[in-house]
Amino acid sequence: MATTITKHETLVGKAIRRREDPRLITGTATYVDDIQMPGMHHAAILRSPYAAAKIKSINIDAAKAHPGVAAVFVGADTKDVGPVPCGASLPGLRVPHHYILAIDRVYFVGHPVAVVVASDKYIARDAVDLIEVDWEPTGAIADPEKALEAGSPAVHPEWPDNTAFTYHQEGGDAAKAFAEAEVVIKQRITSQRLVPNSMETRGVVADWNAADRSMILWSSTQIPHLMRTLVALMLGLEENRMRVITPEVGGGFGSKLNVYAEEALMGFIARKLGKPVKWIESRRENFLCTTHGRGHVDFYEIAAKKDGTITGLRVKILQDLGAYHQLLTPAIPTLSVLMLPGLYRFKNVTADIVGVFTNCTPTDAYRGAGRPEATHGIERMVDMLAAELKMDPAELRLKNFVHNDEFPFPTATGLTYDSGDYAAPLNKALEIVDYKSLRAKQAAARKEGKLMGIGMSTYGEICALGPSPATPAGGWESATVKIDPTGKVTLMTGSCHHGQGEETTFAQIAADELGVPIDDILVLRGDTAIVQYGIGTFGSRGTAVGGTAMYFALQTLKDKIKRYGAMLLDSDDVTYADGNVICNKTGKNAPLAQIAGAAHRAMKLPPNTEPGLFATYFWEPPNFTFPFGAHIVVTEVDKETGKIDINRYVAVDDCGRILNPLIVAGQVHGGVAQGLGQALCEHAVYDDDAQLVSGEFMDYAMPRASMMPWIEAEHTCTPSPVNPLGVKGVGEAGTIGCSPAIVNSVVDALSPLGVKHIDMPMSSEKIWKLANA
């Protein structure tokens, strides 16, 4: 018992390359569409070409008779399957019954109407074309403002005002702030509909075993456990006999934080036919049927004193909900309300939301989920206020930030900001761009007739969703650590990462806590038969909540390891370090593998200790975390073409303690790309008949490599006191910080021409018109 102890090299904080990558770069990872099973059938879905229509009749005879077709189902066959669930609850919320296949009416283009199951996917698609539907189109409405006008077509005939809910929240006394204001600015600000477009579309494989009354569902999802609970309820199955497996997931961005009709539909089919069935969403279907993001028309009013002190904010939000509530649809704009004060000290806020039904695809969470909308609004208003007062926008922000000695800071919207130094990232970004000389350069450029812009945003966000009382299905996360008899370590997390790199970061945490080589650690997630119940990955919670649960499970297990070590070393004075329990008196040590063997053989047990090395921890976060940062963007607008060149992009983010700088950089870059997409080019455009006209990559402009500027990503570090890791979350930061910084920069570029505000996306056409008005 005196082997050499190898000093463990600390891994947390190091830019180590990801442990999940070998399978991704060799093409050997398994996504849902890679699953093949004997006897597997393929489903293809007939979807409505109309945004609003009655179904007078459906003739499926020809489809059924097509060689290779096993079955065709329509709404009448599936009407007893539970509705697609809405997990959000708001007072007075109107929830339309969301059948998995339309019964006698369709409400948006893409609404599923019938499903064909065949031995081959080509045959299934052929047979879909053989289904004849006699449609009677009715009036459709796509524009949320028009939908509220009297006489507009009713999306759901039972609610002719197209209003799903109204919501009011206030803090402080906004009426007084506005009555006493020296300056008031008003602006209508939109945040257009976006399509999340994960590169892997959705997909489901279902397999039913009648003898066991059990079902396995493979789904590309961010929430395997919640899906198991909800789909079991929809299908009337026993939850403990349902297993959801989430193989590799090719991106989600909130669009897979949901339970869709197709999961229950494939389960229904597998049970009916007794055969495994696969459905893989086409890209066209992904555009039409997977939830969209944003869809805000907002009316902002900001009140201030002449010296630039912001005193109040009044906001009315119209949220385009689409035709139905998906899992969290109505809850998303309430997150916007929470985020309205941004990083600023003012205490008077009043906010109203009108949730509007339209004949469009449902909206729901998309990277940032409610927070980019609010940040875009407040950051635009602060810039407009600076322009009105002829103050520098950086100076105005610094004047209004929450002070460092005010944390924990209670906001007007009921949050408690955990920790921060809000001036630090802004000052750092200003320093990086050499702000003073940059403004001088701009003045010189303007003299030459150039349209150069300097824009900034200072954002805060609500991360680590979240304390359970604030989250519909629980906001905790779970973790299990087990050590096998040979000393190898397995981590099982209720988080369900899909690109965020937690197979690496969680292993870094465990390697440091246990003092073992990272290669000895395996991270498992995404299988309800393997992992204890979990909540999933969304809302920048993976590391801040799931990683913290893992940290606590590791502490629990370390206590047990120490008890076994103390027994083996016959001492009650021991410490655990570098993978060994060490007797403080004698210096003798017991390595982890030896302890693991002893704990499993259990010839002798320490007092009050069970055999084996296994610990599970469910961690309930006491608060959200609140990352923050500053982005500065330098642009130049070409007057002749309306093209926007981004000449410099500086992002200084404070996401608390950084576990792996390489992964954090990747999150920031990717987030910025999605914010840039919204600012410049992405837009789910519906025409007057509520047809999605930008419903393919040909028409919907995704950011491509040549559009992206070089991102200079820097950090400040203010650890969060909410969790022992000190982490805050970084998945959504780039997106939230980006769009207002770019828009502020372009408005600044065009300000000599009298431009005060531009709505997104800032297409070349729109900019050319403004520059040449």
Place this chain on the structure above:
Amino acid sequence: MKINVTINGQAHSHDVEPRLLLIHYLRDTVGLTGPHIGCETSLCGACTVEVDGNAVKACTMFAVQADGHDVLTIEGLAVDGKLHKMQEAFWNEHGAQCGFCTPGMIMASKQIIERNPNPTDEEIRHGLEGNICRCTGYQHIVNAVRAAAKA
């Protein structure tokens, strides 16, 4: 139709429908699921493979058009367990997040440096125009291509 295709150095013979897309042939018939389907309209590049040394989008080609040709997929890139330098660079530079675009991205990137062994960042970005990544913002991918070019 009977077709003979060499894939990753191995000869394959199959009887296929004339309308079968090359990407479905590779994934469903041959069982090589490394190339992915992101759009089926040749706009995203997730299905990129090489045919006779040229990068092509396998969703825009019929399997029968590959008859008598030589196809290389992501699975054929590593030789005797040794990663291709582009794979190694994607790993080192964190060029993959969710990994779905990655096989196509690596095949396109390999082509970029084969055509231009010393590309500028602008040339790399231009070369990646046919491939969409939703996760990375492309910066680490650009770093990876540059690193592989120098390797």
